[in-house]
Amino acid sequence: MKFVAILCTAVAVMAAPHTITSRGDFAVKDTHSVPPQWKKLRKAPADHTISLRIGLTQASFSELEKRLFEVSDPANERYGQHLSAEEARNLAKPSAEALSAVHDWLHDSDVRPDTLTYSPSRDWITVALPVAKIEQLLNTEYHVYENDEGTKLVRTPEYSLPRGLHRHIDVIQPTNYFGHPKAMAQTLRVVDADIEPHLDLTPPDYPWHRTKPLSPYSTANLSAVCDESAVTNLCLRTLYRTVDYVPQVPELNSVAMTAYLNETANISDFHVFLSRQRKDASLNYTYNYTTINGGINFQSLETTYYDQRDNEANLDAQTIGGFIYPTDFRVYSTGGSPPYTPDISTPTNTNEPYLEWLAYMLALDSPPHTISTSYGDYEHTVPYSYALRACQELAQLGARGVSVVFSSGDAGVGPNGTCSSNDGTNTPMFLPTFPASCPYVTTVGGTRNLSPEVVAYDVLNDYVSGSGLSNYFQRPSYQNAAVKKYLSSIGSLHAGLYNTSGRAYPDISAQGYHYVVVYAGLNAILDGTSASAPTATSVLTLVNDALIAAGKSPLGFLNPALYSTLYHGFNDITIGNAWGCDTSGFPAGKGWDLASGFGTPDFKKIKGLALAGWAGPH
Ligand SMILES: *[C@@H]1O[C@H](CO)[C@@H](O)[C@H](O)[C@H]1NC(C)=O
Ligand SMILES: *[C@@H]1O[C@H](CO)[C@@H](O)[C@H](O)[C@H]1NC(C)=O
Ligand SMILES: *[C@@H]1O[C@H](CO)[C@@H](O)[C@H](O)[C@H]1NC(C)=O
Ligand SMILES: *[C@@H]1O[C@H](CO)[C@@H](O)[C@H](O)[C@H]1NC(C)=O
Ligand SMILES: *[C@@H]1O[C@H](CO)[C@@H](O)[C@H](O)[C@H]1NC(C)=O
Ligand SMILES: *[C@@H]1O[C@H](CO)[C@@H](O)[C@H](O)[C@H]1NC(C)=O
Ligand SMILES: *[C@@H]1O[C@H](CO)[C@@H](O)[C@H](O)[C@H]1NC(C)=O
Numbered sequence: 001m002k003f004v005a006i007l008c009t010a011v012a013v014m015a016a017p018h019t020i021t022s023r024g025d026f027a028v029k030d031t032h033s034v035p036p037q038w039k040k041l042r043k044a045p046a047d048h049t050i051s052l053r054i055g056l057t058q059a060s061f062s063e064l065e066k067r068l069f070e071v072s073d074p075a076n077e078r079y080g081q082h083l084s085a086e087e088a089r090n091l092a093k094p095s096a097e098a099l100s101a102v103h104d105w106l107h108d109s110d111v112r113p114d115t116l117t118y119s120p121s122r123d124w125i126t127v128a129l130p131v132a133k134i135e136q137l138l139n140t141e142y143h144v145y146e147n148d149e150g151t152k153l154v155r156t157p158e159y160s161l162p163r164g165l166h167r168h169i170d171v172i173q174p175t176n177y178f179g180h181p182k183a184m185a186q187t188l189r190v191v192d193a194d195i196e197p198h199l200d201l202t203p204p205d206y207p208w209h210r211t212k213p214l215s216p217y218s219t220a221n222l223s224a225v226c227d228e229s230a231v232t233n234l235c236l237r238t239l240y241r242t243v244d245y246v247p248q249v250p251e252l253n254s255v256a257m258t259a260y261l262n263e264t265a266n267i268s269d270f271h272v273f274l275s276r277q278r279k280d281a282s283l284n285y286t287y288n289y290t291t292i293n294g295g296i297n298f299q300s301l302e303t304t305y306y307d308q309r310d311n312e313a314n315l316d317a318q319t320i321g322g323f324i325y326p327t328d329f330r331v332y333s334t335g336g337s338p339p340y341t342p343d344i345s346t347p348t349n350t351n352e353p354y355l356e357w358l359a360y361m362l363a364l365d366s367p368p369h370t371i372s373t374s375y376g377d378y379e380h381t382v383p384y385s386y387a388l389r390a391c392q393e394l395a396q397l398g399a400r401g402v403s404v405v406f407s408s409g410d411a412g413v414g415p416n417g418t419c420s421s422n423d424g425t426n427t428p429m430f431l432p433t434f435p436a437s438c439p440y441v442t443t444v445g446g447t448r449n450l451s452p453e454v455v456a457y458d459v460l461n462d463y464v465s466g467s468g469l470s471n472y473f474q475r476p477s478y479q480n481a482a483v484k485k486y487l488s489s490i491g492s493l494h495a496g497l498y499n500t501s502g503r504a505y506p507d508i509s510a511q512g513y514h515y516v517v518v519y520a521g522l523n524a525i526l527d528g529t530s531a532s533a534p535t536a537t538s539v540l541t542l543v544n545d546a547l548i549a550a551g552k553s554p555l556g557f558l559n560p561a562l563y564s565t566l567y568h569g570f571n572d573i574t575i576g577n578a579w580g581c582d583t584s585g586f587p588a589g590k591g592w593d594l595a596s597g598f599g600t601p602d603f604k605k606i607k608g609l610a611l612a613g614w615a616g617p618h
Contacts, residue, residue, distance in 0.1 A: 026139040029166055031158035032176040032383035033422055037148045044142035044154045046132035053355060054125040055171040055389050056094035056102060064091035064392075068399040068440065069478075072557040074565055080553035082401030085120075085365050092121040092362075092396055098168035105165055109137050120363050138172065145178065153178065171385040173355065178381070222450050230516050230525060233277040233322030236535055239450065239511065242542050242603040247327050248549035255541040256330040256368035257316045257534060260353045260375050264298045264310050265289070265317035265331050266520075273318040273518040278325055287317060287329040293356040294335030311519060315526050316374055316534045318517050323538030327545065330368055332357060354435065355386075358393040369544050369554040370403045372537035374530035376433040378414075379472055380422050387472050391438035398440050398557030403544075405537045407529035408445040408506040409433040409466025412457075412580025413498070419581035430498045430581050432468030436505050439476040442558045443505035444536045445596050446512020446529040447573055455576025455588050455595045456512045458527045465512060465529055467578030467586050467594050470502035478560045479504060482592035494583055506597040507559055509573055510535040539601040546607050555610070567598040569606035 034040070058064070067087075070078040083091075094102075099122060106116070106125075111133070117126045131142050131154065138159035146152045157176050161169060226235035237243040247253065259265060267286055274281040289297050313331075321329060336353030361367050379387065394404050413419075414431030421427040436443040446456035446465035456465040469475075475483055483504045512532035514525050544554040558566070573596035578585040586594035 025162045025164070026160040027163050027166065029159055029161040029169070030171070030176060030383060030385050033424070034145065034155075034157050035178050035381050035422065038145040038153075038155075038178050039147075041144045041146050041152070044131045044144055046130060048131045048154060049128050050131060050134055050142075050154065050174060051126060051128045052134055053173050054102065054127070054169060055173075056098050056123050056125065057168055057170050058092045058121075058123050058392065059095040059098070060091045060093070061392055061395075064088065064399055065395055067091065068395050068557060069560055071399065071401070073478075073560040080556070082553060082556055083399045085400065088396050088400050089121040089362075091399075092123050094121075094123050094168070101165055101168050105137075105162060109133070111137075119359055124359060138175070140175075147178075171383075171389045173386060176383050177386050226450055228449055229514050231511055231514050232516050233319070236319075236511055237323060240535070240539050240601050240603050242323060242539060245542055245546075245603065247324065247542065247545045249545055250327040252548050253541065253545045253554070254328040254330065254368040254370075255320060255324055255537060256332060256371045257313075257320055257537075258357060258371065258373045258375070259295070259313040259316070259331060259333040260336065261312075262296050262298075262335075263313035264296060264333065265313040266310055267299055269314050269518045269521065270317055270321060272521055274321060274325070276518065276523075277318075277516070278322045281321075281325045285321070285326050287321065287331045289331045289333065292332055292334040292360045293353070295333035296335065297333060311517075311524070311526060312374060312530055314519055315515060315517050315528075315530055316372060319515065319531060319534040320372065320538050320541075323535070324541045327541060328368075332360070334360070354390045355393070358390060358397075362393060362396055367397060367400060367402050369401065370405065370537050370541045371397075372405050372534045373435070374407045374528070374533045376406065376409055376436055379432045379434040379437050379468075379470060382434045384472055387434050387438070390435065391440060391473065394435065394438055395440040401554055401556040403537070403540050403555050403558050404441045405533050405540070406436045406438075406441050406443050407466070407512075407533035408436050408443050409468075410446075410463045410528050410530070411466060412464030412578040413467050413583070413585040414581040415462070416580065416582045419497075428497060428581075429471075430468055430494070432470050432502070432505075433466060434472070436466065437468060437470035437473055437503055439473050439503040439559075440557060442507050442536075442562070443597075444529060444532045445506035445509040445578070446532040447509050447596065447600055448511065448513030452575060453509075453511070453571065453573055453600055455509075455573060455578060456527070456529070456532075457576070457579065458513060461527060463527045464579045464585070465506075465509070465532075465595065467506060469498045469500070469504045469594075471499050473503040475501055475503050476559070478563045479507075479592075482563055485591070486589070486593050489589060490587070494585075497581065497583070504594055507562060508536055508570060508598050509596040509600050510539070511600070536601060539603050539606070542603060543607050543610055547610055550611055552611075562598065563592075566606065566609060567592070569602055569609050570598040571600045571602055573599040
């Protein structure tokens with residue numbers, strides 16, 4: 001509403017010489033096709049305000065990446081020597097030349113310096129400006145787009161920059177990213193004796209009601225504590241052998257989960273869950289709930305169990321809490337992409353959520369040691385420039401010693417009937433998901449059944465554990481040998497549908513079928529690799545507890561250690577397929593495979609390996 005003032009008062013503030021820009025100098029910087037479900041409606045109003053994020057090229061990213069791999073590789077003498085916030089931020093800085101070129105450009109366009117805000121590394125500049133101004137800066141036109149569900153956004157598929165700026169700027173948003181990340185929790189089913197009599201959980205001898213670990217704790221006891229069609233926290237803790245571990249440094253260690261899309265982790269349901277499935281937990285235990293960029297925390301909103309509104313956040317919070325009680329546990333709820341509302345001309349931040357969340361995390365001096373995320377987009381719907389930059393920010397978290405964990409997706413190699421490129425050629429291809437495809441994160445697939453565990457699927461809701469090879473990110477060297485071996489084992493199977501040189505996932509797996517969680521006070525059953533990511537994250541969190549208690553560094557970015565030695569601590573999954581795209585997808589097999597990675601965690605083995613010295617400074 002009052003941004004006209006910015007346009008006309010700026011000139012006096014600016015003093016530096018004008019060097020870079022003239023209209024004719026512009027060239028297209030980035031273009032990404034509009035996803036098919038979005039239709040262009042009309043030109044965006046000139047006075048609509050957008051909070052623009054300008055990502056300046058980080059001068060030393062290759063050095064940061066090198067340091068990430070050093071501190072994460074047990075064979076390297078720097079293993080475990082994670083970067084301080086200051087060291088990481090120094091490596092993320094733009095060059096002085098880039099910063100001054102961007103300042104000159106904004107200056108020349110009469111953007112007042114006092115309206116700019118900076119990330120701690122100054123590699124991000126954020127500024128709220130009216131559409132008319134941004135259209136001039138980026139030599140583009142914004143339109144209002146609407147999707148199938150009636151959501152409206154202001155976007156442009158393509159933007160330009162003066163040629164001299166191309167190498168100084170990685171990405172500018174919101175521009176051409178339309179995606180809404182999807183939650184990976186599948187179909188909520190309410191398990192209530194009245195609704196599903198065969199799942200009557202009332203008999204007191206039912207495994208469900210067992211909350212005390214059996215002695216001795218061994219997988220031989222699984223049948224006494226587990227029901228494959230209603231997987232409880234005790235079953236998971238017995239299966240992955242954390243059940244008799246008591247956290248030693250719960251206040252020094254920390255774990256976090258992220259929530260997007262208006263999901264709230266319901267504290268009341270969390271406590272009901274603990275009272276049923278983790279009876280030893282004190283009911284004053286809870287997570288620290290932080291909202292970012294308009295994220296929400298609707299604790300008192302009435303829901304019924306048919307709403308399915310918060311099932312993702314509840315699943316994640318309850319799974320983690322059940323495993324890691326009483327460790328410091330944080331929930332980050334990030335808003336983003338609020339729909340365009342024509343009547344509101346106050347600045348609303350319509351950036352997509354990952355960058356907002358990452359900006360918040362990287363500004364923290366002490367980020368949590370492990371972070372679980374169960375959301376993702378199909379990679380080809382995410383602009384390359386955006387994916388690349390978000391992935392670089394994830395590398396920065398890894399370099400600082402954070403284990404960043406994502407779920408692999410719930411549609412195998414892609415949903416039947418949808419598997420083609422969106423570059424206009426409709427070339428058939430498997431559909432990898434992002435951020436699962438980022439080489440600096442640990443990606444977790446799902447399993448089901450107990451002896452043996454197999455690759456997860458559920459015919460009732462078309463769920464198949466996600467798998468893929470990136471078309472954006474090259475295969476990192478840590479997984480070279482494993483992936484080559486696997487690809488040669490499958491020969492020409494599905495050749496041409498996937499990228500043989502791409503980063504391959506999942507890295508590991510964990511149960512992702514028929515979890516029993518509490519939803520609006522009732523027991524419910526959920527499927528999805530959404531369940532797998534928090535479970536794997538919890539096991540890593542408890543390994544960190546043992547490491548920190550022994551005076552060692554936490555695990556940090558897991559993959560280089562995982563692919564070199566740590567895989568010995570995982571149960572190989574050899575049965576099942578990551579189906580999809582109207583094919584049988586990728587089969588599991590002996591050793592690393594594209595359906596299950598290295599398999600599911602055995603806490604005692606991983607902890608043993610870690611404490612024995614492949615982890616931590618020697
Ligand atoms: C657990 O398994 C062990 C063998 O590993 C067995 O001796 C013990 O009786 C089992 N406990 C229960 C309660 O089934
Ligand atoms: C989130 O909630 C806000 C406020 O209730 C609403 O305007 C918005 O549409 C919701 N966003 C999503 C993605 O559901
Ligand atoms: C929570 O309750 C336990 C006892 O159940 C008590 O020891 C502890 O101090 C309490 N913590 C807080 C933060 O109130
Ligand atoms: C919760 O997190 C916020 C933001 O990080 C922090 O300021 C606050 O001290 C934390 N509260 C507790 C009880 O740990
Ligand atoms: C939170 O849980 C309480 C109790 O289970 C329930 O009444 C309420 O509807 C829930 N709120 C949301 C937003 O799920
Ligand atoms: C395959 O992946 C590489 C990166 O590893 C990328 O450069 C190439 O464009 C991808 N091919 C296709 C067809 O997307
Ligand atoms: C997808 O296609 C495969 C192979 O044609 C088929 O076996 C499977 O049932 C289909 N899945 C769904 C969810 O339709």
